[in-house]
Amino acid sequence: MPELPEVETVRRTLAPVVEGRIVAEASFAWPRTCAGDPRATEEALRGQRIERLERYGKYLLFRLRRRGRESLLVVHLRMTGNLIVNGAPGEFTRASMSLDDGTAVVFQDVRKFGRWQWSERLPARLAALGPEPLEIGRDEFVARLRSRRARLKALLLDQEFLRGLGNIYADEALFRARLHPLRTAMGVGPRKARDLHAAIRAVLRHAIEAGGTSIRDYRDSRGAQGDFLRQIRIYGRGGEPCVTCGARVRRELVAQRSTHYCPRCQRQ
DNA sequence: CGAGTCCTGTGT
DNA sequence: ACACAGGACTCG
Numbered sequence: 422m423p424e425l426p427e428v429e430t431v432r433r434t435l436a437p438v439v440e441g442r443i444v445a446e447a448s449f450a451w452p453r454t455c456a457g458d459p460r461a462t463e464e465a466l467r468g469q470r471i472e473r474l475e476r477y478g479k480y481l482l483f484r485l486r487r488r489g490r491e492s493l494l495v496v497h498l499r500m501t502g503n504l505i506v507n508g509a510p511g512e513f514t515r516a517s518m519s520l521d522d523g524t525a526v527v528f529q530d531v532r533k534f535g536r537w538q539w540s541e542r543l544p545a546r547l548a549a550l551g552p553e554p555l556e557i558g559r560d561e562f563v564a565r566l567r568s569r570r571a572r573l574k575a576l577l578l579d580q581e582f583l584r585g586l587g588n589i590y591a592d593e594a595l596f597r598a599r600l601h602p603l604r605t606a607m608g609v610g611p612r613k614a615r616d617l618h619a620a621i622r623a624v625l626r627h628a629i630e631a632g633g634t635s636i637r638d639y640r641d642s643r644g645a646q647g648d649f650l651r652q653i654r655i656y657g658r659g660g661e662p663c664v665t666c667g668a669r670v671r672r673e674l675v676a677q678r679s680t681h682y683c684p685r686c687q688r689q
Numbered sequence: 690c691g692a693g694t695c696c697t698g699t700g701t
Numbered sequence: 702a703c704a705c706a707g708g709a710c711t712c713g
Contacts, residue, residue, distance in 0.1 A: 423708090501697080534696065534709080578708090637699085656707095
């Protein structure tokens with residue numbers, strides 16, 4: 422579910438609640454939500470001061486400190502995870518953290534794919550991810566893109582290429598840049614590659630402004646839905662007329678993910 | 690590259 | 702009963 426704009430919205434709404442607070446207690450109702458040993462993690466988190474809440478691609482990083490030692494709580498929401506402030510514990514609560522002011526941060530996750538991982542430093546897996554889509558410069562993006570053999574859709578979903586895009590915003594960006602998802606990255610000319618860079622930035626910025634896209638499960642940390650679905654142009658519109666030209670929007674599987682594009686606006 | 694896995698819920 | 706869902710990992 423959540424991609425960069427959703428995770429950024431969670432970060433923005435959650436940061437003022439948790440920054441500067443101390444973890445009173447953490448617990449895992451579904452042990453596999455914890456990457457690592459749940460008991461040891463609960464113990465490691467107790468008494469930690471949350472210094473900052475950051476976003477890294479689709480990951481949330483809680484920067485922790487206890488007795489002068491820094492560490493990290495890495496959270497990935499995956500498909501259906503939500504971090505809700507003072508959320509009512511229920512059937513889908515997989516983990517939670519209570520803070521020294523009595524606030525509870527409750528992790529609700531229907532499909533149980535979400536993960537919390539405590540670590541002393543940024544895990545190597547994360548360190549290997551690509552740049553932030555909103556930080557990479559145009560020329561560097563173009564060079565990076567055109568050096569790759571993969572199809573555009575697969576490449577945009579590859580977190581080692583860019584960190585933070587997912588299925589919705591990959592399709593939206595390709596549509597806005599009028600690029601066919603099956604085109605090879607290497608074959609994209611410099612001009613179209615620049616268009617794609619601009620399209621990625623635009624769609625992410627607008628989506629963040631709207632608080633993300635709630636298709637079904639996604640909520641920010643206050644429980645509010647995102648509003649970007651109203652601005653979605655291509656994702657999930659298979660069979661409907663293209664908003665630009667009226668042609669029938671195609672939906673097909675690419676890299677095992679449903680991919681939406683307009684066969685007239687986005688030529689091979 | 691594709692296919693299977695981890696999971697539960699919803700819609701046809 | 703079956704397909705599908707915003708993600709990522711592992712295996713051929």
